[in-house]
Amino acid sequence: MVLPVLGGCTINHYLPRHFDFVTVVEKTEPGPDGWRAACLHVPVIHTPNLDSFVCRFGVEMPIETRVDGYISVTLAQRIAADCANEAGRIVLSAPSSPSPGLVCEQFKTKFNEILDRAVRGSMVTKSCHKKTTPTIINFNL
Template identity: 80%
Template sequence: MMLLILTGCTINHYLPRHFDFVTVVEKTEPGADGWRAACLHVPVINTQDMSTFVCRFGVDMPIETEADGYLSLTLAQRIAADCANEAGRIVLNAPASPGPGLVCEQFKKKFNEILNRAVLGSRVKTECHKKTTPMTINLNL
């Protein structure tokens, strides 16, 4: 499913399986502990001239938090996908710039805000963790 925006850019709809989390810090203590990370490469297309920018970002989430308790891999993937889709809707409905590269930066910033609200300590980063393998999301135009 593609999301089209008024400024002429598109991004994909995120699915839980797009977030191929790997454990980067093992959970060894009771309570809040451990980290997972995923890496995504997502094309953003300017539909006016069909230019493509690959938006690259890493997603880090704790395995367990004080507030949320243990987050299973399935739950972490669902939360990440839901938050990414919400960030995409917000950015695509009112982008500050129609350029795909700037839309990518706006998306990462909004995704970081929403994800950290959902699971405190989570973050969206420009760089991917070295233990992750990039998940490239193909466009379905």
């Protein structure tokens, strides 16, 4: 699936399976503990001329928090996908630039804000954790 083309750029629609979370810090204590990470490489396309940029980013989320309790991998994937899709919708409705690289940076910033509101302490990082393997999302125009 592809998000609607808005503002001259488009980003793929995220599915939970795109977020291949791996445990990077084992949960060893009762209560808040542990950490997971995923890595994505996603094309951002400037639709008028088909210029593209591969947007690379990591997604990190606690395994358990005081507020949310235990977060299963399935739930973490759903939360990450929902937050990424919301960030994409917001950014593409009013991008700050037609440059795919700048749209990528704007997307990562907005995704980070939304994800941290969903699960406090979660973050979108500019690079991927060394224990992750990138999920490469192919683009379909």
